[in-house]
Amino acid sequence: MDRKMSVMIVDDEAIVRESLFHWFKKYGHIVETAASGFEALEKLETYPFQLLFVDIKMPGMDGIELLEKVKTEYPDTLVIIITAYGSIESAVNAMRIGATDYLLKPFKPDQLSLVMERISVQKRLVTQYNYLKGHLEKITRFDNIIGQSPEMEKVFNLIPEVAQSDASILLAGETGTGKELVAKAIHAESPRSHLPFIAINCGAMPESLLESELFGHQKGVFTGATRARKGFLEVVSGGTLFLDEIGEISSKMQINLLRVLEEKKITSIGSREPVDVDFRLISATRRNLKKEVAEGSFREDFFYRINVIMIEIPPLRKRKEDIPLLVEHFLKKYCQETTKYVDHVTRDAMELLKRYDWPGNVRELENAIERAVVLSKSRTLRVEDLSFIRPPDLQFSKTLSLREMEKTYIQQILEENNWNVTQSAKILKINRVTLHKMMKRYHLERP
Amino acid sequence: MTSKIKSVGLVPLGNVPEIDLKVLAEHITGCFKLTTQILPPLEPPDDALDERRLQYDAGIIIEAMEAMQFGNQDKVIGVLNKDLFIPIFTHVFGEARQGGKCGLVSLFRLAKNPDGSTPPSAIIQERAAKVALHELGHLLDLLHCEHKQCLMHFAGGIDEVDKMSLDLCEYCSIFLQDKLH
Numbered sequence: 205m206d207r208k209m210s211v212m213i214v215d216d217e218a219i220v221r222e223s224l225f226h227w228f229k230k231y232g233h234i235v236e237t238a239a240s241g242f243e244a245l246e247k248l249e250t251y252p253f254q255l256l257f258v259d260i261k262m263p264g265m266d267g268i269e270l271l272e273k274v275k276t277e278y279p280d281t282l283v284i285i286i287t288a289y290g291s292i293e294s295a296v297n298a299m300r301i302g303a304t305d306y307l308l309k310p311f312k313p314d315q316l317s318l319v320m321e322r323i324s325v326q327k328r329l330v331t332q333y334n335y336l337k338g339h340l341e342k343i344t345r346f347d348n349i350i351g352q353s354p355e356m357e358k359v360f361n362l363i364p365e366v367a368q369s370d371a372s373i374l375l376a377g378e379t380g381t382g383k384e385l386v387a388k389a390i391h392a393e394s395p396r397s398h399l400p401f402i403a404i405n406c407g408a409m410p411e412s413l414l415e416s417e418l419f420g421h422q423k424g425v426f427t428g429a430t431r432a433r434k435g436f437l438e439v440v441s442g443g444t445l446f447l448d449e450i451g452e453i454s455s456k457m458q459i460n461l462l463r464v465l466e467e468k469k470i471t472s473i474g475s476r477e478p479v480d481v482d483f484r485l486i487s488a489t490r491r492n493l494k495k496e497v498a499e500g501s502f503r504e505d506f507f508y509r510i511n512v513i514m515i516e517i518p519p520l521r522k523r524k525e526d527i528p529l530l531v532e533h534f535l536k537k538y539c540q541e542t543t544k545y546v547d548h549v550t551r552d553a554m555e556l557l558k559r560y561d562w563p564g565n566v567r568e569l570e571n572a573i574e575r576a577v578v579l580s581k582s583r584t585l586r587v588e589d590l591s592f593i594r595p596p597d598l599q600f601s602k603t604l605s606l607r608e609m610e611k612t613y614i615q616q617i618l619e620e621n622n623w624n625v626t627q628s629a630k631i632l633k634i635n636r637v638t639l640h641k642m643m644k645r646y647h648l649e650r651p
Numbered sequence: 652m653t654s655k656i657k658s659v660g661l662v663p664l665g666n667v668p669e670i671d672l673k674v675l676a677e678h679i680t681g682c683f684k685l686t687t688q689i690l691p692p693l694e695p696p697d698d699a700l701d702e703r704r705l706q707y708d709a710g711i712i713i714e715a716m717e718a719m720q721f722g723n724q725d726k727v728i729g730v731l732n733k734d735l736f737i738p739i740f741t742h743v744f745g746e747a748r749q750g751g752k753c754g755l756v757s758l759f760r761l762a763k764n765p766d767g768s769t770p771p772s773a774i775i776q777e778r779a780a781k782v783a784l785h786e787l788g789h790l791l792d793l794l795h796c797e798h799k800q801c802l803m804h805f806a807g808g809i810d811e812v813d814k815m816s817l818d819l820c821e822y823c824s825i826f827l828q829d830k831l832h
Contacts, residue, residue: 310736
């Protein structure tokens with residue numbers, strides 16, 4: 205075997221546990237024993253054993269029941285079933301459930317070494333597969349933007365398309381949806397990828413400072429300007445400028461930027477000499493700028509200049525099917541950062557994560573997972589570890605009639621489940637036909 | 652440099668030809684450079700015989716030996732002519748626990764070829780020497796080795812014992828020197 209493994213022997217017979225324990229020790233494996241299925245599950249909670257040798261016949265929880273539980277909770281853990289001659293049928297059943305192999309005891313010494321050799325080969329192939337899969341994902345996907353939902357697929361498909369042009373892009377999405385990551389991905393895919401990517405949060409600085417940061421200034425033009433400084437519009441020279449929270453900039457700044465975008469020239473504060481600039485602009489906003497244009501609070505000409513292409517990044521509540529994938533990603537990330545080993549989330553905990561609306565979107569989910577990993581005492585995240593997440597209780601106005609309340613509740617469940625009738629009916633505990641009738645009665649349609 | 656391990660004892664358990672014991676002692680001295688002494692014979696403990704399997708439980712014999720005093724022997728290898736087993740396996744050629752004091756070698760299955768024929772006594776003695784040195788390796792805390800030729804490679808069948816050499820691979824040799832000095 206090329207690498208040492210962590211092995212647990214689960215058998216109610218002490219002599220079997222002892223024999224196997226000593227045999228595995230001779231290979232330098234990490235070996236643990238458990239006298240029952242319950243003890244094995246307890247030990248799995250605290251340590252990620254890679255391989256379990258499980259006797260099929262045990263009092264309390266038998267080997268098959270343990271196998272089922274292990275395969276549900278820890279699908280990566282390999283299980284070898286040990287069985288006596290009388291129970292071959294159960295062993296075959298075990299293979300169907302997901303056991304890697306089975307051994308009839310007593311077995312010839314070389315049978316066990318053969319099984320271990322096969323596992324070693326399988327392990328090596330899995331490692332290679334994971335490496336190549338990760339490599340492929342890096343090629344075909346964009347780092348750190350996680351999602352498989354149709355909404356995210358649309359975004360993924362747009363990135364390489366828009367990256368090739370120089371048109372200004374407006375990224376629209378709520379806070380924490382990953383607008384900057386999308387901007388970086390567009391830059392990385394673009395012909396400008398070898399040039400700088402500069403991100404500025406327009407909402408985080410006062411107008412005068414923003415102007416100085418963007419346009420630069422000459423020495424002595426204001427107090428503190430002890431030397432001349434180039435602005436980011438010039439420093440970015442050929443790269444991509446990402447202006448986050450573009451909706452926060454003043455009307456005056458909108459005019460200034462509009463002029464830069466049209467003339468491709470800037471004049472730094474205190475200077476009369478215009479300088480040529482070349483950059484690609486990606487802006488982002490969490491506000492509804494179209495509405496603000498209609499209301500007159502945002503300049504129409506500037507809006508159309510920055511919004512040649514608009515990409516809408518969906519909020520997390522509209523792509524809840526991505527939550528398990530994101531959770532897995534953040535668990536890996538924070539396990540590496542904290543050196544803690546948390547690789548599982550109970551079904552109830554995952555349900556809680558999926559039920560919550562995540563107003564702070566992916567950023568809030570990431571913070572929640574980081575906090576839970578830091579505080580977790582076992583390798584499994586449970587509902588108790590996420591007690592700081594409080595799904596909002598249904599809020600109904602006391603003036604609503606029963607019918608109105610029913611309509612509101614059905615609509616809410618449909619929205620939460622992306623208007624999937626089968627899934628919503630299951631939650632509402634009514635059949636699909638009834639739900640269709642109610643939707644018709646209340647004129648509820650997918651927007 | 653002086654060795655941490657001063658002497659290895661070979662104890663016959665039941666009727667074992669003296670010549671076989673002498674060959675084993677020579678091999679231990681020659682290969683591991685350890686003083687080897689043949690000790691007075693003992694009988695395997697009665698409770699080691701599993702009447703259902705008609706085999707001797709290696710674990711029980713080792714436990715009984717570990718409870719005995721063997722003078723100034725640091726490690727002791729018991730040699731017997733009985734069929735040995737450990738509960739999970741149909742049989743074993745030898746047994747020793749990692750870093751333990753006592754190990755076992757059984758000549759019983761070494762005296763038959765995989766096709767059922769009987770090999771010459773020199774082959775049986777060479778096989779016994781390999782098993783004895785392998786088990787002594789475990790007593791000296793050496794692990795099973797991946798190299799198929801190495802003495803510490805796990806041999807489940809007679810043909811694998813035959814393929815195995817009497818030498819340790821480069822890495823196991825270094826580990827052995829580390830354990831001995």
